[in-house]
Amino acid sequence: MVAPDFAEALKALRSTMESIEAVLDLDSLRADIAALEEQAADPTLWDDQENAQQVTSKLSFLQGQLRKIEELRGRIDDVEVMHELAESEDDSDTRAEVETELVSVGKAVDELEVRTLLSGEYDARExxxxxxxxxxxxxxxxxxxxxxxxxxxxxxxxGYPTEVLDTSYAEEAGIKSTTFxxxxxxxxxxxxxxxxxxxxxxxxxxxxxxxxxxxxxxVEVLPVVEQTDHIEIPENEIRIDVFRSSGPGGQSVNTTDSAVRITHLPTGIVVSCQNEKSQIQNRAAAMRVLQARLLARRKEEEQAKMNALKGDSAGSWGNQxxxxxxxxxxxxxxxxxxxxxxxxxxxxxxxxxxxxxxxxxxxxxxxxxx
Known part of the structure; x- marks a missing residue:
């Protein structure tokens, strides 16, 4: 006989999993994986390394999501079988193991449920x-x-790759700022x-x-700009300065002016990058940072308009x-x-x-x- 509290907990887990699967749309998820696998198998994929990294990263993520859902489904089924075995044999050790596994599965389901709450316009971005x-x-x-x-x-x-684009070191210890x-x-x-x-x-x-x-x-978090964002920055709206990269204590770590600082004249936004080896690479990285800031600024302006229409005068929830x-x-x-x-x-x-x-x-x- 299944204990009422166990039966209720199991029913709740299955219900939550059904909601998660409905939101994530498993058929669509499998179709996306198949399309990305086809792209990944293309021998010319790595001709464009940036695109290739995006394809393989997204494929790995979606495969992991699907695998996690299937594994959780299996664990829920297994814990039910284990519980029935423990009850039929009146095995206290197996019963304790079931309780531990039930808590573990519940935590994993809760973590997966959080993923379904990420439905904002840019939430899927790096x-x-x-x-x-x-x-x-x-x-x-x-x-x-x-x-x-x-x-x-x-x-x-x-297992997420990271890339440090810029670090400004403080004189005595620590950093003034960093972007990665x-x-x-x-x-x-x-x-x-x-x-x-x-x-x-x-x-x-x-x-x-x-x-x-x-x-x-x-701490400021921005969505990485993609080609579909149409963030155009005319050359006459930016000023580019070059300088030597510096390390801790302000000491020069490069004998050439490879670091790049870009000022966006209409907004006054200033970004810099000094972690790449060449000025061209640093300029490209700094432009990506500037585009991300302009994208975030556009998003904030759109949100401010919506808040004004709704009469929302509350400040940003992000401070303190x-x-x-x-x-x-x-x-x-x-x-x-x-x-x-x-x-x-x-x-x-x-x-x-x-x-x-x-x-x-x-x-x-x-x-x-x-």
Whole structure:
């Protein structure tokens, strides 16, 4: 006989899986995979390396999504069989194993459900992340560098490629700013909830009196521009300056003027790139960053018009979004969702999925209330 609580939990899992499969549209997913497999088999694919990387990355992601759904379906079936076996043989060890597996499957289903909440216009894009040190002096610069490592470690854990486009080092320690891309489908939709002001409280390693210091760093997440976006930038609207790349402490790391700074004259947006070896490569990378910023600006203007029509005068939800407290106690807390953990070391090492999932669910609730 199936215990009522187990039966209800199993029914809830199956219902959630049906909703996930309906949203993801498995027939369409399989058709997309077949089309991408055909492209990947084309011997001329790698003639255009950038397009080839996009095709193979998207194919790998969609195959992983389909495999994850099929595996979860199988695990749900298996846990039901295991439960029936445990009950028929009155086996306490198997019953305990069933309970553990049921919790594990439930968590995996919840994680997959979050993916269905990413339905924004640009959510399926790769992400471009910009981090800048704000108030707090050298501690803020050090904090900004820790955040860069946190997001790159998060990407590494998931097997997502990253590319650092630009890093401006601070004089004493840390960085003034950095821009990098995370090359995975839905990276933008996933990480966009990380946008805002991050705050750290700790005993400053740079204060010889050992005082507690509060520092701030800003995180900006942009969707990577695609060819269909039609972001045209006339040559007469930009100013291009070249300079030598610099490393920690401001020292020159290149003997040629290979670094590029582009100023968009109509908006005043300034971007730079110094991590590529040639000026041509840095210019191309800087243009990609500028296009992403202009795309985000266009999106913000469109949203502002919609908010004006709806009478929405609320400010951006992104500011002051998370606190990392290392002293006098240890805790990382999201100020929007109230999600918190007591292990800042793990969080700063890239263990941020709980915060991201809570943020995505919170954002969906905010959208539904508007």
């Amino acid at each position: 992400a471009m992340v910009n981090i800048r040190a704000e108030a707090g002096g050298v501690d803020a610069a050090d904090f900004a560098e820790q955040l860069q490592r946190m997001y790159i470690r998060w990407a590494e854990r998931k 891309t995370i090359k995975a489908p839905y990276a933008y939709g996933t990480l966009s909830v990380e946008q805002g002001t991050h705050r750290m409280v700790r005993i400053s390693p740079y204060d010889n009196q050992g005082r507690r210091q509060t520092s701030f760093a800003g 979004m998370r606190s990392y407290v290392l002293q006098p106690y240890q805790m990382v807390k999201d100020l929007r969702t109230d999600h918190e953990v007591g292990n800042p070391t793990a969080v700063l090492d890239g263990d941020i999925d709980g915060f991201i999932e809570a943020g995505i669910r919170w954002r969906k609730q905010q959208e539904q209330q508007q």
